[in-house]
Amino acid sequence: MSSPLSDRQRDDLHRAIVDYLRSAGFSKTVEQFKEESAHVCEIVEADEDSRKQGLLVKKWTSVIRLQKKVMDLESRLSHALNENSQIINRGPGYSKRNDVDWLPSVGHPKHTLTSHRDKVNAVAFHPLYSVIVSGSDDCTMKVWDWETGSLEKTLQGHTRRVTDCEFDSKGNQLVSASHDLFVKLWAVDKEYKNFATLRGHDHSVSCARFLPGDDRVVSASRDATIRIWEIATGHCIRVLSNHTDWVKCAIPSLDGQFLVSCCSDHTAQVVDLASGKTRVELRGHENVVETALFVPRHCVPAIHELMKTKNDSAPPPLTVPAGVAYVVTASRDQKVKLWETAGGFCVHTFVGHDGWVNGIAFHPNGRYMFSAADDGSIRIWELKTGRCVRKIDTYERFVSSLAWTRQTAGTSAPDALADGSDAIKLMNVFACGCWDNSVKVWMP
Numbered sequence: 001m002s003s004p005l006s007d008r009q010r011d012d013l014h015r016a017i018v019d020y021l022r023s024a025g026f027s028k029t030v031e032q033f034k035e036e037s038a039h040v041c042e043i044v045e046a047d048e049d050s051r052k053q054g055l056l057v058k059k060w061t062s063v064i065r066l067q068k069k070v071m072d073l074e075s076r077l078s079h080a081l082n083e084n085s086q087i088i089n090r091g092p093g094y095s096k097r098n099d100v101d102w103l104p105s106v107g108h109p110k111h112t113l114t115s116h117r118d119k120v121n122a123v124a125f126h127p128l129y130s131v132i133v134s135g136s137d138d139c140t141m142k143v144w145d146w147e148t149g150s151l152e153k154t155l156q157g158h159t160r161r162v163t164d165c166e167f168d169s170k171g172n173q174l175v176s177a178s179h180d181l182f183v184k185l186w187a188v189d190k191e192y193k194n195f196a197t198l199r200g201h202d203h204s205v206s207c208a209r210f211l212p213g214d215d216r217v218v219s220a221s222r223d224a225t226i227r228i229w230e231i232a233t234g235h236c237i238r239v240l241s242n243h244t245d246w247v248k249c250a251i252p253s254l255d256g257q258f259l260v261s262c263c264s265d266h267t268a269q270v271v272d273l274a275s276g277k278t279r280v281e282l283r284g285h286e287n288v289v290e291t292a293l294f295v296p297r298h299c300v301p302a303i304h305e306l307m308k309t310k311n312d313s314a315p316p317p318l319t320v321p322a323g324v325a326y327v328v329t330a331s332r333d334q335k336v337k338l339w340e341t342a343g344g345f346c347v348h349t350f351v352g353h354d355g356w357v358n359g360i361a362f363h364p365n366g367r368y369m370f371s372a373a374d375d376g377s378i379r380i381w382e383l384k385t386g387r388c389v390r391k392i393d394t395y396e397r398f399v400s401s402l403a404w405t406r407q408t409a410g411t412s413a414p415d416a417l418a419d420g421s422d423a424i425k426l427m428n429v430f431a432c433g434c435w436d437n438s439v440k441v442w443m444p
Contacts, residue, residue, distance in 0.1 A: 016056035023054070101365050103380060104430050104442035106392055111149035113439040115142055119398070120433035122164045125405035126188075127171045132403070132431055134439045135162030141176060143192065146429055146441050157184055157194045164207045164249075168214040173231075175217055177208035183219050185231065198229045200236045207249040212256035220247035226261060226271075242269055242278050253294050253324045260327050262289035268329045270341050280344040287332035290358050295326035295338070298366035302383035303338070306348060309385065318342075328369065330357035336371050336381075350381050352388045359402035364428065372399035372432055398435035405429050 005013065021030045118137035125132050130147040133155075141155040141162055160179035167174055167188070174186040183198040183205055203222035211218055216237075217229045224245055228238040246264040250271075253259070258279065262268040268282040268289050295303060300322045307315040318325050319342045326347070327339045336350040336357055355375035362369055368389075369381045376397055380390040406428050430442045 012055070016059070019054065020056040099444065100428075101367075102428050102444050103363070103368065103390060104378070104392055106390065109440040109442045111146065111441040113142075113144050113149060113151070113441065114437065115151050115154070116140070116437040116439075118161075118437060119435040120400060120437060120439055121162060122401050123403045123431050123433045123439055124165045124167055124174075125403050125407075125429070125431070126167050127169060127405070128407065129171065130407075132439065132441070133165050133167070133174060134433055135165045135176060136437070137161040138437075139178075139180075141165055141174075144439065146431065146443070149441070153192060155186060155192050155194075157197075158182065160204075163205065164209075166209050168210045169212075170214065173210070173214065175208045175210060177205040177219060179204040181205060181221075183208045183217060183229065185217070196231065196234050198234055198236070200227055200229075201225070203246075206247065207251075209251055211252050212254065218250050218252060218259065220250040220261060222246040226250045226259065228273075238276070240271065240276050242271055242276075243267075248289060249291050251293055254297070255321065255323060258294075258324050260292045260294055262292040262329055264288045266331070268292045268327065268339075270324070270327065280341055282327065282329060282337075282339045282344055282346075284337055284346050285329065285331040285333050285335065287356075289329050289331045290356065291360055292327055292329045293360050293362075294324055295328060296362050296366070297323045298364075299362055299369075299383055300325060300366075302367055303347070305384035306338075306386050310348065328360055330360050330371060332356040334373070336360065336369075348386045350379075350386060350388070352379055352391075353377065355398075358398075358400050359432065361402040361404045361430075363404065364406045370402055370404070370430075372402050374398040374435075378402070378432060394432065394434060394440060396434045396436045396438075399432050400435060401433040403431050 018030060018033055116136040116138050120134050120136050122135040123132060130145055132144050132146045133141055135141045139158045139160060139162065142151060143153040144151055158178040158180050162176055162178050164177040165174060172188055174188055174192065176184045181201050184194055185196040186192045187195045201221040201223050205219055205221045207220040209218055215231055217231060219227050224241065224243050224247060226240040226247055227236050230237050243261065243263040244265065248262050248264065250259050250261040257273055259271040259273060260268060261271060266285045266287060266289060270279045272279050303326055304315045325341060327341055328336060330336045334353045334355060334357060338347045340347050353373040353375055355373045357371050357373045359372035360369065367383060369383055370378060372378045374397060376394050376399065378392040378394065378399060379388045382389045406426050427444055432440050434440060
């Protein structure tokens, strides 16, 4: 039977085989090979010090890399064909920008925003404008236009790393937290002027968020306290000491009646703001809990489907408002856990990340949850099944934060969509902060 290789290719292969056998210490096999082909033996002896040494190993590793690239390209092609099929099936008037079920693709982001000189720890969307703010270890915050990818402004005021930032519900104010022990407030309509600095924490501030009504701020710190601040006076009006270790975050519920907080002691708590008492403590993680969120009301039906699938029976009736009935927590133990707050039991554990999980976000359609970790990936979980349906590789070592918005791109008239009635014009935008000093933005 004729060989598919030319004489030269065959000789190169023989050289590589003998070189590998010799380098691996298979001396008897080399001698046997010499007996069977004296010609090859002569070639190898003359070629011992040539550049072809180790050629077989190099070829083998190259084939593996190429196989991985082919598999990745096939996955992207399949995803693109699937999206294209959905567009065709939805008719000629369909626009991917208006697709309420749109998910970020496994390909590259629309924009990679680069200007920070150090790691990005937090990202926050303006509720009305095409603006996103990022906070960084370089002690600054940067204001970007997420539609064009352009840098609009750099905010300086903190003297150590910025750990968190958020706009209020109307987009008039911005709050930021820092390791310099301060919480700062910025007036958006006055060129982001810093109009207040809230002092009182004794250690690094890890989180700062507006309470409903936008007249108060809640902050969490490494000093093991949660503080409530009155914006009008700048005074701390309440101190909560429910935790005994570094409080990583404190996020209010949509109705402002509860907080969910998490801590370095591997626990999370749901706190009643009226009494300041812990309503339930969530124990189950095996490492520091980095972040926690109340599951939005529109995601509850999917959670109930998941519970029905796991228990083969209808979930019990809610004994608390739907907006605080469930909590998700993300931890350094590489897991995301879903909790029922009335009884404090774990409904489901999302397993798949290979590093600390740092960020969580929910899709506006109520069907998906996103998680980000220091394995460089963002995973999209289908809530009704608890399965990872898509993995987005950012090709960076550490993804620190996630944010999602759904609004009109480039809008300059916020009153036109304040009631959310003009939904056909809205589009989804997704962003993450990374430790490669960048913010990555996905959009249709």
